Amino acid sequence: MLQVSYIRENREKVLERLSVRNFKQPELVDEIIRIDEERRQVQTSLDSLSAIANASAKQIGELMRAGNKEAAELLKAETSAGKEQHKKLSDQLSDAELKLYNLIVQLPNLPHDLVKAGSTPEENEIVLEHGNPAELPTGALPHWELTAKYDIIDFELGTKITGAGFPVYKGKGARLQRALINFFLDHATDAGYREMQVPHLVNEASGFGTGQLPDKEGQMYHAGIDNLYLIPTAEVPVTNLYRDVILKEEELPIKNTAYTPCFRREAGSYGAHVRGLNRLHQFDKVEVVQVVHPDKSYQVLEEMSAYVQSLLKELGLHYRVLRLCGGDMGFTSAMTYDMEVWSAAQQRWLEVSSVSNFETYQSNRLKLRFKNATGKTQFAHTLNGSALALPRIVAAILENNQTENGIKIPEALVRYTGFEYID
RNA sequence: GGAGGGAUGCCUGAGUGGCCGAAAGGAACAGUUUGCUAAACUGUCGUACUGGCAACGGUACCGAGGGUUCGAAUCCCUCUUCCUCCGCCA
Numbered sequence: 001m002l003q004v005s006y007i008r009e010n011r012e013k014v015l016e017r018l019s020v021r022n023f024k025q026p027e028l029v030d031e032i033i034r035i036d037e038e039r040r041q042v043q044t045s046l047d048s049l050s051a052i053a054n055a056s057a058k059q060i061g062e063l064m065r066a067g068n069k070e071a072a073e074l075l076k077a078e079t080s081a082g083k084e085q086h087k088k089l090s091d092q093l094s095d096a097e098l099k100l101y102n103l104i105v106q107l108p109n110l111p112h113d114l115v116k117a118g119s120t121p122e123e124n125e126i127v128l129e130h131g132n133p134a135e136l137p138t139g140a141l142p143h144w145e146l147t148a149k150y151d152i153i154d155f156e157l158g159t160k161i162t163g164a165g166f167p168v169y170k171g172k173g174a175r176l177q178r179a180l181i182n183f184f185l186d187h188a189t190d191a192g193y194r195e196m197q198v199p200h201l202v203n204e205a206s207g208f209g210t211g212q213l214p215d216k217e218g219q220m221y222h223a224g225i226d227n228l229y230l231i232p233t234a235e236v237p238v239t240n241l242y243r244d245v246i247l248k249e250e251e252l253p254i255k256n257t258a259y260t261p262c263f264r265r266e267a268g269s270y271g272a273h274v275r276g277l278n279r280l281h282q283f284d285k286v287e288v289v290q291v292v293h294p295d296k297s298y299q300v301l302e303e304m305s306a307y308v309q310s311l312l313k314e315l316g317l318h319y320r321v322l323r324l325c326g327g328d329m330g331f332t333s334a335m336t337y338d339m340e341v342w343s344a345a346q347q348r349w350l351e352v353s354s355v356s357n358f359e360t361y362q363s364n365r366l367k368l369r370f371k372n373a374t375g376k377t378q379f380a381h382t383l384n385g386s387a388l389a390l391p392r393i394v395a396a397i398l399e400n401n402q403t404e405n406g407i408k409i410p411e412a413l414v415r416y417t418g419f420e421y422i423d
Numbered sequence: 424g425g426a427g428g429g430a431u432g433c434c435u436g437a438g439u440g441g442c443c444g445a446a447a448g449g450a451a452c453a454g455u456u457u458g459c460u461a462a463a464c465u466g467u468c469g470u471a472c473u474g475g476c477a478a479c480g481g482u483a484c485c486g487a488g489g490g491u492u493c494g495a496a497u498c499c500c501u502c503u504u505c506c507u508c509c510g511c512c513a
Contacts, residue, residue, distance in 0.1 A: 043473065047482040054482090057494040061441035072493085079493040246433095246470085367470095375452090377470080 002107050004036050005099065011190075017110040020326035022119040025106070032103045033243065039096035046089040052413045053082060086381035092391050105214060110337040110359040111326045119324025125325070127337065131308065134344040134400035142345045145277030146402060147173065149423050153394075155276070156282065165281030172422045176397075176409075177284060180390055180414035181259050184286035188387060191307055193257035193288055198237035200260055201228040206218045206240040209366040211332035212334035221263050232261035235384045236288035239362060242291055246368040246377055253300065256292040257387070259284065277391035278350065284390040291368065294360070297381035298335075304335045304385045308353045311380040313387055314412040318342040318362075319395055320349065334359045350392040355385030 007014050007029060015026050017359040022065075054080040060166060063072035103308065116125060147153035152173025158166040169177050188194055207213035207229050231237055238258050247254070262285050288307070291302050303322065312319045324336040333356040340349035360379040369377040402406045406423025414420055 042474070043482080047473070051481055051494080052484085056442070057492095060493050062442075076493045083493085371468095375468095 001104050001361060002110065003364055004032065004104060007104075007107075008036060014110060020108070020111045020117045021108060021114060021329070022117070023108065028103055028106055032100065032107070035096055035100045035103065036347060039093065039100055042089055042092045042096055044092055049082065049086050053079060053086060068359050075139070091378055095370055096116050099169045100196040108331040109334050109358065112357070112359075114324070115335055116325045117331070119327030120325075121323040124322040124328055124338070127321040127323050129318075129320040130313065131316075131342075132319055133342055136167070136400070136402065136403060140247065140345050140402055142276065142400070143343075143398040146398045146407065147276065152176070152422060153277070158270040163281070165279070167277070167280065172417070172419060175410045175417055175419075175423070176394060179413055180388075180393065181284060181286060181416075183416050184387055185257065185259055187311060187314075188257035188286060188288055191255075192289075195257050196238060196241075196258045198234065198239075198241070198258050198283060200231055200263075201226075202231055202236050202240065203228060205243070206236055209240045209243045210362055211365065212236060215331075219265055221265055227415075231260060232264050233262050233386075234260040234285065235289060238287060238289045239382055239384065240293075240366065242368045242380075242382075243366040245366075245368055246367075247291070247380065249293070249372055252291065252293045252370060252380065253296065255355055256290075257286060257288045257290070259286045262389075266383075273348075277395040280391055286387050288385050288387045291380050292361075292383065293370070294378070294381045297357050297359060297383060301335060301337070301355065304355045304383060304387075306337075308339055308355055308387050310384055312339060312341065312352075315397065315410045316392070316412075317393075317400065318344075319352075326329050330354075330356065331356050332356075332361050333387060334361065338388065339388075341396040341397050343392075343399050345402070346395075349395060351384040352392045352396070353388050356381045357382060358384075384408075 005276075011029060011033065014029055018026055018029070039134050045269075048133050055158070056075055063069075063075065073252070075099045082182070116123065117212055118124070121412050141149065144155070149154075150172070151171055154168040154170055155164075155191070157168040158164075185195055201223060204213060204227065207220065211228070212232065215231075220232050222228075223230070228338070229236075237260070238256050242254070261282055263282050265281065266279060277283075288304060290300055290304065309319070309321065319339055319341045322336055322338045322340065324333075324338060336356040338351050339353040340351050344350075359381050362375070362382045365377040368380050368382065370380050371377050397410065398407055400411065406421040409417050
């Protein structure tokens with residue numbers, strides 16, 4: 001979330017940047033400034049009232065020790081009289097704080113200056129495109145037919161035991177999943193990330209820390225009895241590792257990676273675009289997360305983007321990189337690159353990775369700070385990226401690599417799968 | 424799941440109603456001394472909100488939230504969490 005002090009001091013800039021997102025309630029900004037003003041006024045009054053009460057209490061203590069009972073009782077009575085006013089102000093303060101909080105969590109992050117205004121995916125900037133569309137044999141099939149043909153992913157079986165969107169991977173299909181996970185984790189480790197294994201269920205505080213709560217609980221599965229959420233991405237547990245932490249400057253950058261299954265409710269929307277592996281309720285993903293010095297975060301964003309691209313290149317996929325426009329970016333992001341691979345059989349781009357810089361939006365919620373060179377604590381910047389999400393990578397590999405002899409596994413992956421063809 | 428005991432600053436740990444934002448030791452940082460290292464000595468050494476150009480103040484925080492009181496780290500209630508023992512168990 002944004003810092004109130006920043007909003008207060010940069011009203012124009014905040015409004016201008018929010019407009020880039022096509023943010024619908026700019027009036028919230030002035031409301032926040034107004035409530036904040038009120039809050040500070042109440043706090044000042046309350047503070048001085050408390051100061052007086054504290055002084056009296058201290059004096060009573062001294063009188064008691066001196067054995068001056070009457071004077072103490074007198075002062076007690078006097079001090080009691082102020083309690084009502086104190087209570088009133090203190091209620092007012094919590095009230096204002098709550099109001100302020102409820103407003104400020106409604107503000108999304110401010111897009112970076114390079115982020116273009118826009119509200120639809122069509123307005124995203126294409127930063128680069130790499131490779132050429134795969135040439136497919138005649139009669140090429142979309143992946144949902146290939147998975148049935150080779151009996152490697154069973155959507156119906158998943159429907160039976162759970163429901164739509166929970167596929168069962170079989171034989172070489174399962175092995176391909178495991179190969180990709182290992183491939184991604186090994187590369188992340190080589191790139192300097194520390195491999196972590198984290199819980200797949202998180203508490204409310206964690207959901208709040210990375211921005212899924214309070215607004216987007218509909219996106220997550222909720223285990224009601226224990227009030228825990230199934231993670232929609234490893235970003236949540238891995239970033240929350242640093243909740244309420246003050247790091248030393250020399251500990252930065254922190255680079256972690258984790259494989260986890262991801263669970264997304266994503267209610268609504270059925271049809272061709274969500275067929276097969278295109279959109280699932282449970283899928284596998286390797287995530288990379290960094291906590292960095294604010295001066296370095298955009299350089300790191302580029303590095304992370306380059307890293308994700310290196311994976312796509314090794315897998316021989318035709319891809320492009322988009323810089324999302326303001327309106328298409330996630331709520332918490334200041335800048336996001338999406339990586340999309342071309343699915344030759346579906347004739348469309350599939351999003352396989354999203355790399356974002358959150359600047360201090362998450363760290364403010366997380367209270368993730370570091371002590372800088374001058375000894376002051378300041379918020380660190382957080383970033384993350386998918387490296388990579390499996391299902392659409394699998395879809396692209398299956399579709400783009402189909403031959404008359406079966407599906408040819410990308411060379412870089414063969415030492416992980418142990419086979420060269422799915423047939 | 425049952426019984427009991429804890430939770431204090433970076434760490435250890437004292438503190439059972441006022442003189443406690445908190446002893447002491449350690450660590451860390453800066454300095455003095457020193458041929459180097461070590462030791463010794465001196466100083467600094469939590470976070471946040473808020474007032475002020477600043478110097479320097481005010482307030483809150485001793486796991487979290489409520490309560491009692493003129494006054495709470497200290498008493499009461501609820502919750503979280505850790506440890507020990509028992510039970511169950513991959």
